[in-house]
Amino acid sequence: MASHLNSSILFALLLTALLFISGNGVAGSRQLLEKTEPEIPEFPKPNIPEFPKPEFPPLPTIPTFPKPELPPFPFIPNVPKPEFPFVPHAPALQKPEVRKQPESPHSASSP
Numbered sequence: 001m002a003s004h005l006n007s008s009i010l011f012a013l014l015l016t017a018l019l020f021i022s023g024n025g026v027a028g029s030r031q032l033l034e035k036t037e038p039e040i041p042e043f044p045k046p047n048i049p050e051f052p053k054p055e056f057p058p059l060p061t062i063p064t065f066p067k068p069e070l071p072p073f074p075f076i077p078n079v080p081k082p083e084f085p086f087v088p089h090a091p092a093l094q095k096p097e098v099r100k101q102p103e104s105p106h107s108a109s110s111p
Helices: 002-033
Strands: none
Touching: none
């Protein structure tokens, strides 16, 4: 009997909650659709008088200078290359042989 009473109260609360939720959504969407923006009046644009364009003096010209004549390079005589005595070629030395170290035996029982 007590479980029947709890379920009817729960159903009534659920029904009223749904009614409150659905009513606010319609009013909110109506406000979004009927949004009006205020009209902003346009002000007249002021007329600005035109100023006369300034007259600039002509650009100065750069004088052209004659290119300087450089004296010719002095003559340098060819110096003979010195002759060095012949150095005999040394034979290449033999590289020593490195013996291979014997491998240590591995046992399966020890890590």
